[in-house]
Amino acid sequence: MNQLASADCEMRRALPATLQAAEEFFMDFRRRSQVLLGCVNSFAAELLVREALTNAVVHGCRADPNKQIRCSLRLKRRRLLIAVEDDGDGFDWRAAWSHAAELTDCSGRGIEILRKYANRVRYNGRGNAVAIVKRFS
């Protein structure tokens, strides 16, 4: 399902839970966001979208192509809303939220990036859906 609505930029997709499908989505988003936000803000926007979607693919769905991820992005008046939901069992976001990776850890920085780059991050109770808000100056 692909839709482009009347906001500055609106994308809704249902993707198989693969990194390849996610990468194609990121490239499409980059093309649009660079025009609307400029390079500096586009980087932060893409980074947030990547972390949310990659987390759903890798941790939520274990990269199972039979599972689906639904992603909705809405950029309007320099406010980006990212909503991602996956078919997985969810994860303990409360524990992950308060976890900070040690300096030499090779993983565990996705949530930290969301914390530092987003204005607001909200998970559902089950931990298989997240809504992120980023405002750009």
Added chain:
Amino acid sequence: MIEITREDNKAILRPAGDGIVAASIPELRTRMRGIVEDGVRELVVDLTDVQMVDSSGIGLLISAYNSLRKVGGRLAVIHASAEILELFQTMRMHQHFSVS
């Protein structure tokens, strides 16, 4: 595609894709492991063509740093964009290796 320039125990690795991101990690990890196993002790990652690094990419660089550190080597990252430099500083990567 990944370009590698090798001289003695030093190598410069220049990813030609536009990101060190989750989808590109398996190939990059294989190449980096091979480089270190082949005796490289000074690894320079050239980000000239790289527009994006995500948390998986940061993890890969930390992994390379850890591997090199174990054998007395070192890692450096060069030609990072302003946005990637800011990300590395935000995530305290500059405490591990030089970033420019």
